[in-house]
Amino acid sequence: MNETISIQQLKSGMFVVEVTKQTGKVKIKNQGWVKTAEAIKKLKKVGVLEVVIDPSKTLQKDPPPPVKTEQVDVQNSPEDTVHNEPQTPADPWASSVSFEKEVGKAQKLYNQAKALQKRAFADIQQGKNIDVKPFKDVAHGFMDSVFRQQDALTCLTRMREKDAYLMEHSINVSILITIFAKHLGFSSDLIHELATGALLHDIGKVKIDEDILLKPSKLTDEEFEQIQQHAHFSKEILEQAGLSGIAIEIAGFHHERIDGSGYPYGKKGDELSQYARMAAIIDVYDALTADRVYKTGLTPIAAFKILKDGAGTAFDDTLVNQFIQCIGVHPVGTLVKLSNHKVGIISRSNPSNPMRPVVKVFYNAKHSRYIEVEDINLAKGWADVELEAAVKPELFGLDLMRFFKSSMIG
Structure with a gap:
């Protein structure tokens, strides 16, 4: 719940929602964190006396705040504007281990989560309540991996198995919401x-007929009504298992839309928390980019376009923009073609220049043959090589899962 405090009570790390009392006419251009004492001084300078904060978003020392979060930005004169803090070499959110070192641990964690999903589905089918503790443990594992080296788990969310969507989708949403948060x-x-709520957000699908879940053709109105109930079932299952709060919101409301067009409850606007709005965006993004038995997934850029088209109506506009900034134009794990005809997977992102990541190449499109695996850092020493486009593996007949397991994990 939001709190109203005086400017004297405002501390570094607090999230400012709005200004409620002031002597001047300053306007907050965006909500955000006040990350320095200097920023607070500037707010006082322009006459801010009282603000509303969201205590749930107060930045903690563990983990420390990332440099990319929005800073409170005051719209006034240039000298009174509170700017974002520049990134420094001592960024506490920087990866503590290499991608190569983390990816094996990430794969084991991912497999553990899939096994846990299968066991939970079996328990529900047998009329048992699920044990949420193992899910909480896996969620902790995702957090630890993301804080050590988030590119490893990000890459795994892009390695899809067409017949494993039901299991992988919830895992991917959990990983992506961890990275977004x-x-x-x-x-x-x-x-x-x-992360815990996202891992369990689709658990209610176990109560939907599998023929309907996997139907490749258009659903009938009756079948679609059944599909819509899975969010209600998920909420019900988690409540019976003893979960509450945010986990219940994500499970029950991830298909709701801010314009009221979602399901199953038709919630809209302020009825949907920031967390439910985040889950809605990520749920759609992962579904759009997933390969399934009956369809090929979209590229991230194509999925981002759909989210942008729905921003402000179906989806929270600010959160859509922040999510795209967080994931990047070409997320880690995306298959790309370079201007030198080499094809590979983005293995490390480059936030300062998204079009110049590290690409692990393994195929030559011009000669249609596999080549020795090589890391190409487009930001260093490869100025004459450009990232042309994201491509689908089907274009070259590539099996990314096979390559990933043999070449990146060993």
Whole structure:
């Protein structure tokens, strides 16, 4: 719940929602974190006396705030504007281990989560309540991996198995919401709640007929009504298992839309928390980019376009923009073609220049043959090579899962 405090009570790390009392006519251009004492001094300077904060978003020392989160920006004269803090070499959110070292651990964690999903589905089918503790443990594992080296788990969310969507989707949403919450500077406890809820957000699909879930053709009105109930079932299952709060919101409301066009409850606007809005965006993004038995997934850029088209109506406009900034134009794990005809997977991102990541190449499109695996850092020493486009593996007949397991994990 939001709180109104005086400017004297405002501390570094607090999230400012709005200004409620002031002597001047300053306007807050965007909500955000006040990350320095200097920023607070500037707010006082322009006459701010009282603000509304969201205590749930107060940045904690563990984990420390990322440099990319929005800073409170005051619209006034140039000298009175509170700017974002520049990134420094001592960025506490920088990866503590290499991608190569983390990816093996990430794969084991991902497999553990899939096994846990299968066991939970079996328990529900047998009329048992699910044990949520193992899910909480896996959520902690995702957090630890993301804080060590988030590119490893990000890459795994892009390695899809067409017949495993039901299991992988919830895992991917959990990983992506962890990364997104980290980007937004949420506290570790809050991130853990989000990750746990996302892991279980689609558990209600176990109560939907499999023929309907996997139907390749258009659903009938009756079948679609059944599909819509899975969110209600998920909420019900988690409540019976003893979960509450954010996890319940994500499970029950991830298909709701801010314009009221979602399901199953038709909630809209302020009825949907920031967490439910985040889950809605990520749920759609992962579904759009997924390869399934009956369809090929979209590229991330194509999925981002759909989200942008729905921003402000179906989806929260600010959160859509923040999510795209967080994930990047070409997310880690995306298959890309370079201007030198080499094809590979983006293995490390480059936030300062998204079009110049590290690409692990393994195929030559011009000669239609595999080549020796090589890391090409487009930001260093490869100025004459450009990232041309994201491509689908089907274009070259590539099996990314096979390559990933043999070449990146060993």
